[in-house]
Amino acid sequence: MLGFLSGRRAGLDDPLRLRRAESTRRILSLELNPDRDVERIHGNGVNTIDIEVIEGRYMLSGGADGVIVIYDLENFSGKPHYTCKAICTVGRSSRYVHKFSVETVQWYPHDTGMFVSSSFDKTMKVWDTETLKPAEVFQFEGNVYCHHMSPIARKHSLIAVGTKEPKIQLCDLKSGSRIHVLQGHRGEVLSVCWSPRYEHILATASADSRVRVWDVRRAAGSLFTLDQHNGDKSKAASEAVNTTHDGRVNGLCFSGDGLFLLTTGTDNRMRLWNSATGENTLVNYGKVSNESRKGLKFTVSGGCSPEFVFVPCGSSVAVYALHTGKLVTMLRGHYNNVDCCEFHPNYQELYSGGKDCNILAWVPVLRGPDIEEETRVLKKDAAARHSSGNPAFEDAWSSDED
Incomplete structure (x- = not known):
């Protein structure tokens, strides 16, 4: 360095x-930080966490108990050992609290004054951060597994929602209504993710073993379906044709530049795809243990080379090199299964939540x-550069005697 x-x-x-x-x-x-604790509020497992990108200071969490918590990650104590305090909580005593498990929480990408949560109580709520009251409530026919807002959108304010129904719902924040439905899946939609590169491109994963990529401006169906065999009929002959995984697909995540898409399935495999062509890059990550019946919340690092993937695997978080598939390390510290993890790009830190009701902070150690x-x-x-005769290191001093 x-x-x-x-x-x-x-x-x-x-x-x-x-x-x-x-x-x-x-x-x-990265190691488990012995000097930083996150205040334990949830009485049941932590299903989802999200860190806002405006200041990188506030973190949302949603639990299986229906509770939503906002944490302040900054250390103002002046001491190395400190606890990230919960500054706001939508607890069981609140009349607005979700009745069942909160599956996804997300900050509004452009302002910390608003966040969105979705739950198994068949609702998605848009919250005012100041009052902790829902400004809008969307009702659905089935359990809501996931939702996602585009991190870069300027021309639309759509939230993609995946439910127990095979249809993807598009909800408009401006009008407060559901404006469009994307049809093509044959099973419940377990994960949705907008591209960080193109604001109209959406990827969706389903229990039907398929991932579809959509351009929401098109009235027709999806642009393409990811095929694990890349269209090779001989390999697909004895197996399901045109499938992304051999089991339920329950995890989606784009790389930071949006050029690649990662998927995880209950076949214990993770695959890397070219997001423009839908081609399987055939990177081998080995066995990636995945028994989740719901969505799996994993994440990709940003601002580094090479990029890394952080994936919950049982009670640990597995760290893989994105483009080689190499298992770099396993982060162990939870007492039960890990359900979600979130990377903090400002400080290269990782936060993970699990069924042990804890949120753990993993920080770099020198x-x-x-x-x-x-x-x-x-x-x-320095020796190599001096010997190479680079002008930047040459001695320009001269003597009148020479």
Whole structure:
């Protein structure tokens, strides 16, 4: 790392390289933080968490008890050991609380004054953060498994909603009504995700073993369905044709640049797809344990190279290299199954929630050997640059006597 600093100071390295290298180093040194606790509020499992991107300071959580909590992640105590306090709670005593399990919570992408939650009580609620009262309530015919708002949309304010019905509902925040239905799946919709690259592109995953990609501006059906065999008839002959996984598909996540789409299924497989063509890249992640009957909330790192994937696997969080499929490490600390995790790109931290009712913070740790290694690399790098005759390191001093 000191070598990158030296190169940046001399103008030989792009500053972005330093940022990516440091982000990558921090992710590779993630450990359970003994000095940071998250206040335990939920009386049952934590199903979903979300960190707002405006300040990167406030975190939402939703639990199987129907409770929604807002945490402040900042440390103002001046001490290394501190607890992230719950500053607001929609608890069981509130008349507006969800009656059953909260499956998804999400901050409004452009303002912390609003957030959205969906639940097994067949409702999705749009909340005013200040008053903790719902400004809008959408009713559905079946349990709501998931919802998602586009992180980049400027031309629409649609929320995609997946329910027990095979239809994807599109709800408009501006009009407060359901304006469109996407039909094509044959089973319950377990996960939905908008592209972070194109605001009209939506991916949906279902219990029918398929993932469909849609352009919501089109009146026709989906753009394409992801096929694990890439259209190879010989491989698909003895198996279900045109399926994304051999079991229920319960997890979706785009890469940070939106060029790739990750899917997880109950066949214990995770697959990486080209989001533009729908081609299976055939990256082998090995066995990714997945027994969830509902949606699986996993996440991808941002601002580093290479990118990493954080996936709940039993009572641990598995960390994979996105493009090689290599298992980097397993983060162990929960006492029961992990249901969700969320990456904090500002500080390269990870938060995970599970059935043990806990939210754990995983933070980068810099060890002594790392510093020694960086010092060694700096010396080697400096010697190499001096010997290469780079003008930036040449001695321009001269003497009148010469």
